Amino acid sequence: QVQLMQSAADVKKPGASVQVSCEASGYIFTSYTLSWVRQAPGQGLEWMGWIAPFNGNTKYAQKFQDRVTMTTDTSTSTVYMELRNLRSDDTAVYYCAREGLTSILFDYWGQGTLVTVSS
């Protein structure tokens, strides 16, 4: 079955960087785009960007363009999301989510990774 397993929760200080990983299993890794979506406490879902494991192509939401990098390691079926220059309002649960093949939707989600930014 399809599974997306994310890295454990993390605590960072303002100005630092965080990297969250998402290991995929149960399907052909390079056949599907993966997106990152975050959710601040008590808030809604916010799309950050996607990466295509097949060729490493990425597209980031304009809001995160200058601070985020998404990468992939096909040897381990893992995608990574690095967010730099963290601020307190980056405190959120970060999800990876697989996109559909024929529609731009999210059919499987990771369990989420809580990133807390605090001095």
Next chain:
Amino acid sequence: YVLTQPPSVSVAPGQTARITCGENNIGSKTVHWYQQKPGQAPVLVVFDVRDRPSGIPERFSGSNSGNTATLTISRVEAGDEADYYCQVWDTSSGDRVFGGGTKLTVL
């Protein structure tokens, strides 16, 4: 690109809940809906406007016309209490866009 959802909807058990998602000419777009219960990741409940993934009850249905897309939950149960989000693909920017979310309360 902004998708507008009501912050909350309340309904009694057994009744029908309707959750809207508004945007100019959203009827021309393909809309998807997610259910999120507290402490859990979202789950796709309706895709391509009106289709359901396997395992989602027939009580969940969708429609889309004009400036409003609607998720309809028939014969609401206590277990349907959750936050619901609509989502589209903005073809002009390539961005994936979520609505602000609607909290469904079962009275």
